[in-house]
Amino acid sequence: MKKHNFYAGPSILPQYTIKNTADAILNFEGTGLSLMEVSHRSKEFVAVMDEAQQLFKDLLKIPEGYEVLFLGGGASTQFAMIPYNLMKSKSAYLNTGAWAKKALKEAKGFGEVVEVASSAEAIFNYIPKDYKIPADADYFHITTNNTIYGTEIHHDMDIDIPLIADMSSDIFSRPIDISKYALIYGGAQKNLAPSGIAFIIVRKDILGKMDRHIPTMLDYQTHIDKGSMFNTPPVVPIFAALQTLKWLRDQGGIDAIYKMNVDKAAYLYNEIDTNPMFKGTVVDKEDRSLMNICWVMAEGYEEYEKEFLDFATNKGMVGIKGHRSVGGFRASTYNALPKESIEALVACMQEFKSLKS
Amino acid sequence: MKKHNFYAGPSILPQYTIKNTADAILNFEGTGLSLMEVSHRSKEFVAVMDEAQQLFKDLLKIPEGYEVLFLGGGASTQFAMIPYNLMKSKSAYLNTGAWAKKALKEAKGFGEVVEVASSAEAIFNYIPKDYKIPADADYFHITTNNTIYGTEIHHDMDIDIPLIADMSSDIFSRPIDISKYALIYGGAQKNLAPSGIAFIIVRKDILGKMDRHIPTMLDYQTHIDKGSMFNTPPVVPIFAALQTLKWLRDQGGIDAIYKMNVDKAAYLYNEIDTNPMFKGTVVDKEDRSLMNICWVMAEGYEEYEKEFLDFATNKGMVGIKGHRSVGGFRASTYNALPKESIEALVACMQEFKSLKS
Structure with missing residues (x-):
């Protein structure tokens, strides 16, 4: 049976990435050796690293x-x-x-942290809009896409202090004006690669202004100076990331994938909004994520939650159980998820409705 | 042409590990999904993590x-x-x-660091023996195998303060009395897995005694409490590590692999010591590494260095160029390297001698 992979992360990757990585693990670039057993200083791997960084920048x-x-x-x-x-x-x-809360908590070890706003009181089902950013803060940190709750900040803020964004689960999903950010980072295991690497996009002029001692491996400058090769980098995830970047380029780049993401998400949100058995968890439609779509059983249908999960699972849907803090269901609709998988899920929802009404 | 992989790291892994990892990247445990795109919380991956930790402990x-x-x-x-x-x-x-020096340098950010002894004056071609460990130090740190210089500490020290060892390049190569150590760690990319993970063996009672704030990800207790799953772990390297551990078990475990390592190293060291064109770089034979074997051209034959490198490379030897700080040649002879590769290298050395004398 065909599986439809809606995992929140690690999550679906293009078949192009999967096949090329498996091939390279057997024989890397015709070396007769596995990708897993060649030196990261070999000319073959250095070429992978260089191309991955360049294509990341280009896209x-x-x-x-x-x-x-x-x-x-x-x-x-x-x-x-x-x-x-x-x-x-x-x-x-x-x-x-x-x-966002974990990021905030870590910063508390280094000084005063201002939480400018929070939607915790509503299980984070919206993005706070009215808040004031302290002008004397060293930076303002946002999490653009909230994987668990299905909310997303869809625009690039224009603010007066350095803006830092965790884009773990929406990088490469929509066009971004990078110049609005001082630093963007994320785990690679959604739209890019298997788990094991983080990507960081950093504006170099913000660095070098601290008085404190920074351990070598935690100092961005260390890795800038050595092109991410200060220590042995995770070779398999970086190779896989390059494959995904090539695939993305071949799809037409970010503008093209963004159109597909909008189309895929609209198709599923439409079903959630029109099927009487279900309802979306995110109140404000402009806050709805294109990458993680959350819904629950509508009032009066709560008893069917487990049954629908089993029904969909038996039809090949994988990973649609919602996070325990939200309940219900979540479909992660990353770049590599084909529309066909959304259609299969929507067909499940429609079929389930027919069975029950 | 058959390649013989003498890379220092990332380095040769068992064919068993390579084949099973490539297979899992195409279809993981019959899920119909790639190892790279399944949740680390899936029952299939949790089983991999649990088995890898258990087999690591058992071996x-x-x-x-x-x-x-x-x-x-x-x-x-x-x-x-x-x-x-x-x-x-x-x-x-x-x-x-x-x-060792990099490890020492990092500690300087946290207080007073005593360098008890150094062999820097002799390009680290021996292991210092006579030194005094300060009784009031919080721990004593050693690097048991020195990949670049081909030296190794072959015994487990018995000292009065906590002993910490970097065993990146000799873990699993010989029996160790773990009880002598407070903490053992290393990069996995020699005898275990592709790059991207470190292993840590830690005696739990040494933790929890600091007053300083420790960032969450840098706190060993965080990862102990969550079984290395506090954040998304590097799934591919962990899966590959499990394969290597299974392979090692099937070879007869550490006692059996140790015998093979002694036999392989003796075969190559014997050629280095008896072939007049070459000489070993490590003075004291008891300090010679079983994992990284370093040699240079003997006096009078220096001019042939580049020629021998090309000669051996053309016969399928990969990664035998010595580190720039030592020069000459280095053959890394990790667990997965078959004796056949050592025999092929020794045959090269003998053939080269015949050609030149």
């Missing part, structure tokens, strides 16, 4: 003055690296969910 | 009271995590090479 139209890094340790390590490198005494965070 | 005969972690960020991140978690004000390091 996102990253302006001069920024550097792209691929580092181990995941986005969670970035939660600490950001204040380590950029927070003198005060920072500001927008609390839009569990990951 | 090394790790006693009660220790925990095994698999973390992103490489051994270089451990250089900072160790003092962060374990150094109150003073630590002691044995300087046996570039990696």
Whole structure:
């Protein structure tokens, strides 16, 4: 049976990435050796790293003055690296969910942290709009897409202090004006690669202003100076990332994938909004994520939750159980998810309605 | 042409690991999905993590009271995590090479660091023996195998303060008495897995004694509490590590692989010592590494260095160029390297001698 992969992350990757990575693990670039067992200093792997960084910059139209890094340790390590490198005494965070809160918590180890607004009181089912960013904060941190709750900030803010964004789950899903950000980061395991690397886009002029001692591996400058090769980089995820970037280029780049993402999300949100058995969890439609779509059983149908999950699972839907803090269902609709999978899910929802009404 | 992989790291892995990882990237445990695109919380991946940790403990005969972690960020991140978690004000390091020095340098950010001895004056071609470990240091740090220089500490020290060892390049190569160590760590990309994870074996009672704030991701306790799943772990390297551990078990475990390692190394060292064109770089034979074997052209034959490198490369030897700080040649002879590869290299050395004498 055909599986439809709606996992929130690690999550669906293009077949192009999967096939090329499997091939390289058997024989990397005709070396007769596995991708897993060649030196990261070999000319073959250095070429992979260089091409991945360049294509990453090209696809996102990253302006001069920024550097792209691929580092181990995941986005969670970035939660600490950001204040380590950029927070003198005060920072500001927008609390839009569990990951935003974890980022905020780490910064508290480095000084005063202002939570400018929070939607915690409503299980983060909207993005706070009215708040004031302290002008004397060293930076303002946002989480653009909230994987668990299905909310997303769809625009690039124009603010007066350095803007830092965790884009773990929406990088490469829509056009971004990179120049609005001082630093963008994320785990790669959604729209890019298997788990094991974080990407960082950093404007170089914001660095080098701290007095504190920064451990070498936590210092962005270390990795800029060595082109992400200060220590042995995670070779398999970086190779896989390059494949996904090539696939994305072949799809027509970010403008093209964005159109497909809008179309896919609209198709599923339409079903959620019109099928009487279900309802979306995100109140304000402009806050709805294009990448993680959350819904629950509508009033009067709560008893069918488990039955629908089993029904859909038996038809090949994988990973649609909602996060425990929200309940219900979540379909992650990352770049690599074909519309066919959305159609299969919507067909499940329609069929289930016919069975029950 | 058959390639013989002597890379220092990332380096040769068993064909069993390579084939099973490539297969899982196409279809993981019959899920119909790639290993790269399944949730780390799926029952299939949780089983991989659990089995890898258990087999790691079983093969090394790790006693009660220790925990095994698999973390992103490489051994270089451990250089900072160790003092962060374990150094109150003073630590002691044995300087046996570039990696030992990097570890030592990181500790300096946390207090007083005593370098008890160094072989830097002789390009680290021996392991210092006579030194005094300060009794009031919080721990003593050693690098058991020095990949660049081909030296190795072959015994488990019995000392009065906590002993910490970087075993990046000799873990699983010989029996170890784990009880002699407070913490053992290393990058996985030699005897275990592709790059992208570090392993840590930590005696739990040494933790929790610091007053300083430790960032969440740098706190060993975080990862112990969550079984290395606090954040999304690097799934591909962990899956590959499990394959290598199974392969090692099937070889007869560490005692059996140790015998093979002794036999392989003796065969190559014998050629280095008896072939008049070459000489070993490590003075004291008891300091010679079983994992990284270094040699140069003997006096009078220096002019042939480049020619021998080309000669051997053309016969399928990969990665035998010595590190620039030592020169000459280095053959890394990790667990997965078959004796056949050593025999092929020795045949090259003998044939080259016949051609030139």
